[in-house]
Amino acid sequence: MTDDDRPGAGAHPVPGVEPTTPAWMRAAVQHRYGPPSVVETAQVATPRPGRGRVLVRVAAASVHPGDHFVMTGQPYLARLAFGLRRPRHGTPGMDLAGVVAQVGEGVSALAPGEEVFGWATAGALAEYASVRADHLVPVPAGVSAEAAAAVPTSAMTALQALRDVAQVRAGQTVLVTGASGGVGSFAVQIAKAFGAEVTGVCSTGNVDLVRSLGADHVVDYTSTDFTRTGERYDVVLDNVEAQPLADVRRALTPTGTLVPNSGHGGRWLGPVPRIFTARLLSGFSRQTLRPFVSLGRRQDLLVLADLVATGQVTPVVDRTYPLEEAAEALRHVGTGHTRGKVVVTV
Structure with a gap:
């Protein structure tokens, strides 16, 4: 970013600037x-x-x-x-x-x-x-x-996690933790748009919201641990990462994909140690553990604009x-x- 582009640059009006744009x-x-x-x-x-x-x-x-x-x-x-x-x-x-x-x-x-x-x-x-x-x-x-x-950022994160990383297909089962949050609320709707059977994990007060977004099933984490229900999912998008990786893997099918995506972690390194562990474990299992970093892409924003315009995502x-x-x-x-x-x- 140049000095001219940064916020606060240019204390005086610039030639050619519209008169209605204040200095x-x-x-x-x-x-x-x-x-x-x-x-x-x-x-x-x-x-x-x-x-x-x-x-x-x-x-x-x-x-x-x-x-x-x-x-x-x-x-x-x-x-x-x-x-x-x-x-x-x-x-x-x-x-x-x-x-x-x-x-x-x-x-x-x-x-x-x-x-x-x-x-x-x-x-x-x-x-x-x-x-x-x-x-x-x-x-x-x-x-x-x-x-x-x-x-932009939250919906692109959900889109790239489901489409590019997990490669969600119609008929698959997808579980989204933090389903009522910023990324999660988009992920539930995008997974449904892809034809998946979606389970959302949220608190008691958000159960109705997550259902309204199209989730086929809702798990209230205050009373139920999704890693211990016996249900298995093709894809888990974990926006919370409240459980150990070993526990979350129990909720995956033998060839399922886990996408960790909370961004939280320790004070110094944040999620890096968990990302390293996930990649290491993925090398010794048929299951896929794929942390990722979302990237801003105009083409993806156009895809999301279309999903919003057609009412598939709100x-x-x-x-x-x-x-x-x-x-x-x-x-x-x-x-x-x-x-x-x-x-x-x-």
Whole structure:
């Protein structure tokens, strides 16, 4: 990212900028790692779009656990990517929906006034964000900005885990832990769209929600341990990883696939030790244990846009917060008990 593209760059209006685009904007900012209290709302300079980028007037931005990891700087291993001593990007947030305000040099596929959604490197929790043009797609007709902003990272994670990693096929049995959460709520619906028989694992209060998403069966983890029911699944997408790997493997068929996906773990290395163990065990079993890292892909976002447009996937929005309460939104995500997605409206 160049200096011109980072949030807060360019304190003065730029020649060619639309008169309606202000030189300054409101944004959530953080200057150090720590709890939600390190995030505050401030006036910063409006970014300008460099080559291949567009300036989006943000209507809504969703928050996911990755944003919470970046805010706290834990696990410490993540600081290699986000800044060793302090966050490299002063404004957090990745997933957003809004309206194109300006286009940078070399951008022809988008024009000012188009409603778009997608993901940024950072800076989504602000009135304007500079985003790569190939990270954005049109918002499906009739879909709100809040719903669109909920899609990118979490839904792409669910899609890639089920389609690319587990290669889910029609007729297979799929179990999703954390089925009422951000990734889980999308995974239940996507697995159903693929023709799978889906079991969702969630708490008592979320049973009805998970059923409404299309789950064929729901396991209430407060009263039932899915690893001890005797049921076996072709695929387990484990977004919680509350049980030991050996226990979860009991819930797999002899040739089943386990996809661990919580991202949590120790203070220093996070999920790395569990990922290493999973890969090691996979080499000595007919079962497949496949941790993965989701990647932002425009083509996958187009697939998801189609699933949303056709009603096969409906984003679940737990709570919305105004931009001034972005810190509270991050705090809520950090509890690990969201129903669907948490969205900040701008």
